[in-house]
Amino acid sequence: MSDKRRGGKRGGKPGQVAENYRHYEATSPMRPEIGTQPQFRKKKPPTTYRYDSSLSPALSWDGQNPGREIGEWLLRLISEAAALPEPHAFDQPRELRAADGTVLAAVGSLQEAVEQLRRLGRSFLDWTGKAERLSFDVPTLPLFIHERLSTKAIIETLTGHKRDKQQTMFELFGDPQHSITDQTLRAYEYPDKWVNRLVLGDSLVVMNSLLHYESLGGQVQMIYMDPPYGVKFGSNFQPFVRRRDVSHNDDADMTREPEMVKAYRDTWELGLHSYLTYMRDRLLLCRELLAPTGSIFVQISDENLHHVRELMEEVFGHQNYLNTIPFAKTSGVTTQFLASRVDFLLWFARDRARAKYRDLYLQKSPEAGTADTYTWVELPDGTRRGLTAAERRDRSLIPEGARIYKPDNIATQGNPVFPFEFNGKTYAQPWKTTSEGMKALAAAGRLHVARNSLQYVRYLTDFPCVPVTQLWEDTQTGSFTDDKIYVVQTATKVAERCLLMATDPGDLVLDPTCGSGTTAYVAEQWGRRWITVDTSRVPLTLSRQRLLTATFPYYQLKEETRGPAGGFVYVRKQNRRGEEVGGIVPHVTLKSIANNEPPEEEVLVDRPEVDNSFVRVCGPFTVEATIPTPVDWEGDGVPDSGAADAEAYGSFVDRMLEVLRKSPVLHVGGGKTVTLRNVRPPAKTLSLAAEAVVVNGDERPVAFVFGPENGGLSQLAVHEALKEASLKGYAHLYAVGFAIQPDARLLIERSAEMGLPPASYVQATPDLMMGDLLKNMRSSQIFSVCGLPDVELRCLPDKRYEVKLAKLNLFDPATMAAKHMDAADVPAWFLDTDYNSLCFHVSQAFFPRTGAWDDLRRALRGEYDDTVWDHLAGTVSAPFEGGEHGQVAVKVIDDRGNELLVVKSLRDATA
Numbered sequence: 001m002s003d004k005r006r007g008g009k010r011g012g013k014p015g016q017v018a019e020n021y022r023h024y025e026a027t028s029p030m031r032p033e034i035g036t037q038p039q040f041r042k043k044k045p046p047t048t049y050r051y052d053s054s055l056s057p058a059l060s061w062d063g064q065n066p067g068r069e070i071g072e073w074l075l076r077l078i079s080e081a082a083a084l085p086e087p088h089a090f091d092q093p094r095e096l097r098a099a100d101g102t103v104l105a106a107v108g109s110l111q112e113a114v115e116q117l118r119r120l121g122r123s124f125l126d127w128t129g130k131a132e133r134l135s136f137d138v139p140t141l142p143l144f145i146h147e148r149l150s151t152k153a154i155i156e157t158l159t160g161h162k163r164d165k166q167q168t169m170f171e172l173f174g175d176p177q178h179s180i181t182d183q184t185l186r187a188y189e190y191p192d193k194w195v196n197r198l199v200l201g202d203s204l205v206v207m208n209s210l211l212h213y214e215s216l217g218g219q220v221q222m223i224y225m226d227p228p229y230g231v232k233f234g235s236n237f238q239p240f241v242r243r244r245d246v247s248h249n250d251d252a253d254m255t256r257e258p259e260m261v262k263a264y265r266d267t268w269e270l271g272l273h274s275y276l277t278y279m280r281d282r283l284l285l286c287r288e289l290l291a292p293t294g295s296i297f298v299q300i301s302d303e304n305l306h307h308v309r310e311l312m313e314e315v316f317g318h319q320n321y322l323n324t325i326p327f328a329k330t331s332g333v334t335t336q337f338l339a340s341r342v343d344f345l346l347w348f349a350r351d352r353a354r355a356k357y358r359d360l361y362l363q364k365s366p367e368a369g370t371a372d373t374y375t376w377v378e379l380p381d382g383t384r385r386g387l388t389a390a391e392r393r394d395r396s397l398i399p400e401g402a403r404i405y406k407p408d409n410i411a412t413q414g415n416p417v418f419p420f421e422f423n424g425k426t427y428a429q430p431w432k433t434t435s436e437g438m439k440a441l442a443a444a445g446r447l448h449v450a451r452n453s454l455q456y457v458r459y460l461t462d463f464p465c466v467p468v469t470q471l472w473e474d475t476q477t478g479s480f481t482d483d484k485i486y487v488v489q490t491a492t493k494v495a496e497r498c499l500l501m502a503t504d505p506g507d508l509v510l511d512p513t514c515g516s517g518t519t520a521y522v523a524e525q526w527g528r529r530w531i532t533v534d535t536s537r538v539p540l541t542l543s544r545q546r547l548l549t550a551t552f553p554y555y556q557l558k559e560e561t562r563g564p565a566g567g568f569v570y571v572r573k574q575n576r577r578g579e580e581v582g583g584i585v586p587h588v589t590l591k592s593i594a595n596n597e598p599p600e601e602e603v604l605v606d607r608p609e610v611d612n613s614f615v616r617v618c619g620p621f622t623v624e625a626t627i628p629t630p631v632d633w634e635g636d637g638v639p640d641s642g643a644a645d646a647e648a649y650g651s652f653v654d655r656m657l658e659v660l661r662k663s664p665v666l667h668v669g670g671g672k673t674v675t676l677r678n679v680r681p682p683a684k685t686l687s688l689a690a691e692a693v694v695v696n697g698d699e700r701p702v703a704f705v706f707g708p709e710n711g712g713l714s715q716l717a718v719h720e721a722l723k724e725a726s727l728k729g730y731a732h733l734y735a736v737g738f739a740i741q742p743d744a745r746l747l748i749e750r751s752a753e754m755g756l757p758p759a760s761y762v763q764a765t766p767d768l769m770m771g772d773l774l775k776n777m778r779s780s781q782i783f784s785v786c787g788l789p790d791v792e793l794r795c796l797p798d799k800r801y802e803v804k805l806a807k808l809n810l811f812d813p814a815t816m817a818a819k820h821m822d823a824a825d826v827p828a829w830f831l832d833t834d835y836n837s838l839c840f841h842v843s844q845a846f847f848p849r850t851g852a853w854d855d856l857r858r859a860l861r862g863e864y865d866d867t868v869w870d871h872l873a874g875t876v877s878a879p880f881e882g883g884e885h886g887q888v889a890v891k892v893i894d895d896r897g898n899e900l901l902v903v904k905s906l907r908d909a910t911a
């Protein structure tokens, strides 16, 4: 049963009930939740991808060319197969194998051998590094679920003041509630109900995970990829949630994310050459994911259009090219020569012969210029005349009841010519129909007498639409329908058209370059399933907000129990002026009149029936990430945490120590820094990595522990370090990491309370693992002390609770004093009113001082009192009842998209 039926209308007035779509028939394998990360053991080796070596990276028969061996092998097979009787097929396919056993080429017949040889001879694009890289490895990592979100669950919690009726609530989140044991031991074995997914990580790693942990190969109906255009680095990324201006190559403007910086390195080390490698690798995985009927759209500007098309031909096959779509972009870019007004979509099918394609139409209208060729009019008394110049300019001058038409061809060269008499005159033309058909056209008043010929009367209303063609001129952003939140946002109309052409409701859509989530937004609107990926937290923060607060029309479902996969309802209907306004429109043709047949009907896929008694909100979705499995340097006795890991950790600590010595500066927010001196390894230590003295600070030294290279700092590591720091009398412990597990963060927060030295979490930018990648990096940007939200949990007189985000505390190591940032200045914060320590369920989502929730607030007017929405734009939660886990969690998103998590026990609530 659908959410809609279950929820019912609650007696609301039209336009007041929030509803979402669920994909009941689709499943995806259970993913582990982030809280089980330390126990996760289902590791997989990296996956090797090989390029089809029959596509020679350097086609020349001289020297050490990998294509040469294949070419010669094919020539031998051709002469062998030619001697066989027709159809010249081998009993068994012949294979050419590399030294390691991998199949380089396989051929079943003479025809196939010839075809492959031909491909070897085709021209190709070459670049530095291509020939040397016929295969590449991608780490095979699991995806952990960090957050579950559901707009409906938020609305329910706000009205019920609790996450009550636990089962229903989990259902709203799409949370199957697997036990920790199952998540640890049987992750990826159970099929769970489908929920849509926002994933943080490099697209290559995430797509590899989808292929090898989830077997999603061949299941994605459409991929929309809007990669960096390969022109300038800075213009494609936005480091701050609330700032859209990005200057090039300014260090301070760069998003300092592990994945982000890696993408930077992968993409740009060799400029365009690396870009081509970056694109080819990702396109190869896209191809693996595409369904046999699927297609991919790559958005690109004219600078690299030609290269990317060649790449795509190489990966997908030139025979699978479908089209290049120029579409109008926001504003013309003025150059010395012609202003550039369009970007492009390169459209390829996985297999052209099987590609899914739905025709799209635009309304034919004089205003839009799509009816300009209709220049005749038939008045109510039957007389016909050309439109006057005034009527052409202003169609409202056309007399009421008149029918606009255009005289159209009624003859086609090559058809038999025969005489036909009309109004006393005989015409001999190669008619498109028979003599009976001509009589039927005459009887229907469909003949127009031109000077020397007869023509067909095509009324504007015969088919009120025109097909969408290759050139999309109406796609500029910046109109009031598209609020621009991201510096490189795609217009929804562009992504929407691709989606409507290439998919049906319920199909799966992937965008490996999420940005502000345009593809996900459009997919959600049209009832498609979606997965979207980005390397950077800033765009994911923007997408999460955009999706969570969106409202969409409720398109009526044909079969509610199936969800969108059952299709939408389309009907034929007319408005008072008799215009066709439904999703099914008649298509009167010359043929249908000539043959006395009822007109054909076309479905306008973008015009399903809308049920206005529902406000549709985004369905449940998850936020996931490829957090690498932590290295077991803690020596927990698990067999696979061997000496090699310990050794690796050793060299990692040495490198970190080296960096800290060279850049002994901690960034403490607000542009302030603190400098350390005497950075050195402590004598005889068990768990500490370094000690130092703060310049102009406390005389007692401070201690450091470093998180692992490939994972989050664990609670155990922090605890051991705190104990040792306490014994040795250090003034403070700094836990330095690329990521931190939530329980470790908690421990840091509470260390002083527990009688241990005070501690701070220091976020290390991953750049420092990348050698000379960012040569001009300022040392103050390497380590930043992460703020901690100051959260007050209050117990109200009616026994309900309330959370207030008081401020964001920033620690200043020089003065050992805390600074504060106003809570209302954070871009977003979330509350889980019953945190289970495994995954964050967003019960309330706050976007302070913004109108983020305004659309929904307006749509649900009357249903919820205004204070509910006021809470969501502020820093104090709506009241809620305590839950079974006895604790709440608050997640604050800072302006770089960093997530700061605080957990509070209900026992600690103040009155």
Ligand SMILES: C[S@@+](CC[C@H](N)C(=O)[O-])C[C@H]1O[C@@H](n2cnc3c(N)ncnc32)[C@H](O)[C@@H]1O
Pocket (backbone or CB within 6 Å): 201, 202, 203, 204, 226, 227, 228, 236, 237, 263, 486, 488, 489, 490, 491, 512, 513, 514, 515, 516, 517, 518, 519, 533, 534, 535, 536, 539
């Ligand atoms: C041009 S933007 C996409 C904008 C998007 N179409 C929209 O409407 O907002 C490209 C995005 O790709 C992301 N990106 C770049 N390299 C990536 C990679 N290797 N994996 C995942 N995302 C990547 C960037 O962070 C950026 O947000």
